[in-house]
Amino acid sequence: xxxxxxxxxxxxxxxxxxxxxxxxEREAVxxxxxxxxxxxxxxxQKAAARAAAAAVEQVPLGxxxxxxxxxxxxxxxxxxxxxxxxxxxxxNAGMGMYEAAVHLSERATSGxxxxxxxxxxxxxxxxxxxxxxxxxxxxxxxPFVISMLEAGDKAGMLDQAMRQLAEYYKHAHExxxxxxxxxxxxxxxxxxxIFVPTLPTLVMGSFEAWLPMILGRLLWVLLGFGVVWxxxxxxxxxxxxxxxxxxxKLCIPFIGSIVRRxxxxxxxxxxxxxxxxxxxVHTALLAAGESSGNMALAASTSAYAGRxxxxxxxxxxxxxxxxxxxxxxxxxxTGERSGDVESSLAKVAEYYEExxxxxxxxxxxxxxxxxYAIVMAIFAYYIITGFSxxxxxxNEWAAPDSGMNWIVIKxx
Numbered sequence: 001x002x003x004x005x006x007x008x009x010x011x012x013x014x015x016x017x018x019x020x021x022x023x024x025e026r027e028a029v030x031x032x033x034x035x036x037x038x039x040x041x042x043x044x045q046k047a048a049a050r051a052a053a054a055a056v057e058q059v060p061l062g063x064x065x066x067x068x069x070x071x072x073x074x075x076x077x078x079x080x081x082x083x084x085x086x087x088x089x090x091x092n093a094g095m096g097m098y099e100a101a102v103h104l105s106e107r108a109t110s111g112x113x114x115x116x117x118x119x120x121x122x123x124x125x126x127x128x129x130x131x132x133x134x135x136x137x138x139x140x141x142x143p144f145v146i147s148m149l150e151a152g153d154k155a156g157m158l159d160q161a162m163r164q165l166a167e168y169y170k171h172a173h174e175x176x177x178x179x180x181x182x183x184x185x186x187x188x189x190x191x192x193x194i195f196v197p198t199l200p201t202l203v204m205g206s207f208e209a210w211l212p213m214i215l216g217r218l219l220w221v222l223l224g225f226g227v228v229w230x231x232x233x234x235x236x237x238x239x240x241x242x243x244x245x246x247x248x249k250l251c252i253p254f255i256g257s258i259v260r261r262x263x264x265x266x267x268x269x270x271x272x273x274x275x276x277x278x279x280x281v282h283t284a285l286l287a288a289g290e291s292s293g294n295m296a297l298a299a300s301t302s303a304y305a306g307r308x309x310x311x312x313x314x315x316x317x318x319x320x321x322x323x324x325x326x327x328x329x330x331x332x333x334t335g336e337r338s339g340d341v342e343s344s345l346a347k348v349a350e351y352y353e354e355x356x357x358x359x360x361x362x363x364x365x366x367x368x369x370x371x372y373a374i375v376m377a378i379f380a381y382y383i384i385t386g387f388s389x390x391x392x393x394x395n396e397w398a399a400p401d402s403g404m405n406w407i408v409i410k411x412x
Contacts, residue, residue: 011036017158019129077172078173080113086104101118130153131146144288186371268352281308288301303321331351
């Protein structure tokens with residue numbers, strides 16, 4: 001049976017787009033009219049177009065898009081929030097998928113998103129869904145985003161899915177900004193920790209001697225930071241290594257508790273969106289694991305995701321994984337019994353986000369205390385060393401050859 005792509009408006013004037021199967025174009029229009037929709041465009045998705053779409057998904061991404069682009073040019077949460085919000089707004093304004101994608105290929109704040117939008121426009125022009133393009137840009141679109149877009153496209157509610165994604169990334173951006181604000185003071189202390197050793201040279205020497213030293217130290221610090229930062233991110237692209245590191249994070253006292261709460265919050269928020277969008281539970285479990293940011297939790301839930309196909313509940317799969325707190329599973333059981341799964345998942349996400357914020361602030365206080373102790377120890381070391389060197393110079397000046405051997409000062 002042929003597949004038809006359509007653009008339509010519902011009774012409230014809202015734009016709809018998606019696919020449906022029908023014997024003919026007239027039958028497709030009749031089905032849309034039966035739903036109460038006003039048809040704007042109906043076109044058969046030819047077999048060649050479907051084959052081309054499948055071929056696009058199977059094209060290997062290569063080292064650049066699969067590894068280097070996500071490491072060196074990842075798309076920020078803020079950029080994704082603006083992107084999905086703009087995409088949904090342009091569709092609601094009456095633009096077709098092609099026009100909306102062309103608009104964003106020129107207006108998106110990220111080069112990766114502009115390139116992806118350009119390919120989406122080309123796909124829409126050929127009658128292909130834009131979801132065939134999203135997997136080719138892992139630096140921008142996570143698996144759970146692709147699942148959301150696919151579910152929205154099939155249900156004819158792509159704009160709603162994009163609005164949900166915009167809210168998700170807006171929330172993620174707010175959490176990231178809060179973390180940056182809380183850690184700003186620590187960064188200042190670390191900066192002082194690195195450059196404190198140059199202060200004695202500035203105080204006891206000349207500016208000409210101090211400037212090359214500070215510039216050289218800054219250069220080496222920035223170079224070392226870049227190598228460590230990007231080297232670590234490259235290493236974390238290796239699945240097995242990241243799984244081991246993430247499992248170790250969960251086992252560290254105090255820190256593991258913060259990491260677990262944050263991962264559970266992300267998992268539940270993504271799972272709530274996917275479940276509400278109508279994504280099959282098995283697929284949603286796999287995609288939510290990826291969005292949690294912790295490969296250990298993702299692996300534990302993915303290992304039991306097959307049970308969903310046999311009819312097992314989400315709460316039983318969470319319990320089998322062993323990575324979810326009791327409170328999260330209790331709320332999930334309540335949601336399943338009341339038939340309001342997505343709301344229960346959202347409540348769990350909100351609760352553990354607040355818990356993560358509180359624990360994060362406590363962690364910042366501890367880190368600040370230890371950073372203060374280290375900085376004070378370095379100051380004390382250089383003060384004592386400076387006075388010891390000064391005392392040694394006085395001893396040399398008061399040596400027997402100088403005729404002042406009655407002064408004896410021993411360095412510390």
